Amino acid sequence: MLILFVLIVLKHIFVLLSCVPMENKNLELLEEKFQQKIDQDIKIEPNDWMPDNYRQTLIRQISQHAHSEVVGMLPEGNWITRAPNLRRKAVLLAKVQDEAGHGLYLYSAVETLGADREDTIDDLHSGKVKYSSIFNYPTLSWADMGAIGWLVDGAAIMNQVPLCRCSYGPYARAMVRVCKEESFHQRQGFEIMTTLCKGTLEQKAMAQDAFNRFWWPALMMFGPNDAESKHTAQSMKWKIKRSTNDELRQQFIDVTVPQAELLGLTIPDADLKWNESTNHYDFGTINWDEFWQVVNGNGPCNAERIEARTKAKENGLWVRAAAMAHAEKQRERTKQSA
Amino acid sequence: MSQQEWPLWEVFIRSKKGLNHKHVGSLRAPDAQLAVENARDVYTRRSEGISIWVVLSNNIVASDPSESPELFEPADDKVYRHPTFYDVPDGISHM
Numbered sequence: 414m415l416i417l418f419v420l421i422v423l424k425h426i427f428v429l430l431s432c433v434p435m436e437n438k439n440l441e442l443l444e445e446k447f448q449q450k451i452d453q454d455i456k457i458e459p460n461d462w463m464p465d466n467y468r469q470t471l472i473r474q475i476s477q478h479a480h481s482e483v484v485g486m487l488p489e490g491n492w493i494t495r496a497p498n499l500r501r502k503a504v505l506l507a508k509v510q511d512e513a514g515h516g517l518y519l520y521s522a523v524e525t526l527g528a529d530r531e532d533t534i535d536d537l538h539s540g541k542v543k544y545s546s547i548f549n550y551p552t553l554s555w556a557d558m559g560a561i562g563w564l565v566d567g568a569a570i571m572n573q574v575p576l577c578r579c580s581y582g583p584y585a586r587a588m589v590r591v592c593k594e595e596s597f598h599q600r601q602g603f604e605i606m607t608t609l610c611k612g613t614l615e616q617k618a619m620a621q622d623a624f625n626r627f628w629w630p631a632l633m634m635f636g637p638n639d640a641e642s643k644h645t646a647q648s649m650k651w652k653i654k655r656s657t658n659d660e661l662r663q664q665f666i667d668v669t670v671p672q673a674e675l676l677g678l679t680i681p682d683a684d685l686k687w688n689e690s691t692n693h694y695d696f697g698t699i700n701w702d703e704f705w706q707v708v709n710g711n712g713p714c715n716a717e718r719i720e721a722r723t724k725a726k727e728n729g730l731w732v733r734a735a736a737m738a739h740a741e742k743q744r745e746r747t748k749q750s751a
Numbered sequence: 752m753s754q755q756e757w758p759l760w761e762v763f764i765r766s767k768k769g770l771n772h773k774h775v776g777s778l779r780a781p782d783a784q785l786a787v788e789n790a791r792d793v794y795t796r797r798s799e800g801i802s803i804w805v806v807l808s809n810n811i812v813a814s815d816p817s818e819s820p821e822l823f824e825p826a827d828d829k830v831y832r833h834p835t836f837y838d839v840p841d842g843i844s845h846m
């Protein structure tokens with residue numbers, strides 16, 4: 414009897430000891446297979462096995478992206494009622510509505526990873542998760558609608574086009590939809606700038622002022638320099654990211670400078686000049702202090718933005734509850750009559 | 752909070768007559784009617800559709816990706832199901 418007991422105990426110990434390395438081995442094998450899929454450009458779909466870090470990285474990135482779309486409606490929403498004419502108002506309204514749609518596509522993509530949408534929104538409100546720092550700058554004049562469409566949506570397009578080839582299927586598909594809709598956003602902004610630049614001296618000055626305020630924050634939208642960006646290497650290996658921050662920033666500058674020149678605007682950077690040997694523009698140093706200040710909550714509008722989003726959720730609570738109760742009642746009614 | 756959360760729906764759009772409905776994404780809505788209306792606002796803002804289906808995501812039954820090899824293997828070794836498997840003599844047309 415005692416021998417039997419000892420044997421059972423020994424067996425348990427043996428099983429315990431052998432399980433751990435077995436599990437690690439399995440995990441290694443799964444991770445290896447996963448990376449092979451990525452290397453072969455096979456998309457990862459929601460129910461496929463994926464490393465936990467891959468899932469967490471995507472949840473963080475996609476939810477940040479979703480929050481940026483939604484918070485991004487606030488600075489432009491500020492001017493809808495004061496658009497200079499009906500055409501401009503209809504266009505701005507359509508643009509802001511698109512951004513709401515972009516937010517929804519992205520929250521849906523986050524949900525396919527098993528994250529709870531409301532939890533991710535609460536993480537935004539508590540400050541745990543960030544959004545693009547550009548939306549913490551105020552929109553002081555109508556010209557800002559031009560500068561935002563042209564520069565901010567322009568930079569967003571630069572960021573989002575490579576994401577259409579992201580390894581995670583639902584994110585890539587959401588990006589394809591988003592990119593299709595973005596190009597009108599940039600064009601309407603550029604049209605506002607063109608009109609102002611062709612207008613009176615005062616209007617031209619408005620355009621230059623907006624450009625001065627949004628140029629550097631737009632360059633910051635691409636994130637820290639590659640050397641400082643801690644997630645880049647892994648994200649590139651997983652093909653979540655397909656170009657580095659600095660590559661995209663340079664690309665943006667190279668295409669945008671000639672557009673600014675065409676408008677007759679002065680680029681607010683004394684060091685900006687064409688470099689024959691690199692075939693790119695050289696540009697001045699970005700104020701990373703300002704960037705981190707804004708990211709960490711100390712930008713001009715951070716508090717205002719989060720307050721607006723939190724209130725929107727709280728004030729809409731009863732509407733969502735009432736809609737749910739109504740739907741429940743309808744279901745009961747059809748059940749009874751059936 | 753999660754108790755009041757609206758259920759998730761999958762959205763399918765027919766882009767024009769003669770084509771199948773195709774999955775385009777998902778959304779949350781309290782009931783079927785609002786799911787259709789929200790799908791209209793979210794997925795057809797640029798005339799992408801002429802018909803919408805919505806299905807509660809919970810009602811979708813999916814195959815298990817980890818069982819895909821076994822599930823689809825039977826089709827892989829039956830090349831004779833494709834016309835290219837067969838030799839057609841020269842000079843034969845309309846086949």
Ligand SMILES: [Fe+2]
Pocket residue numbers: 482511512515569591595
């Ligand atoms: Fe957007």
Ligand SMILES: [Fe+2]
Pocket residue numbers: 512566569595598
């Ligand atoms: Fe946009």
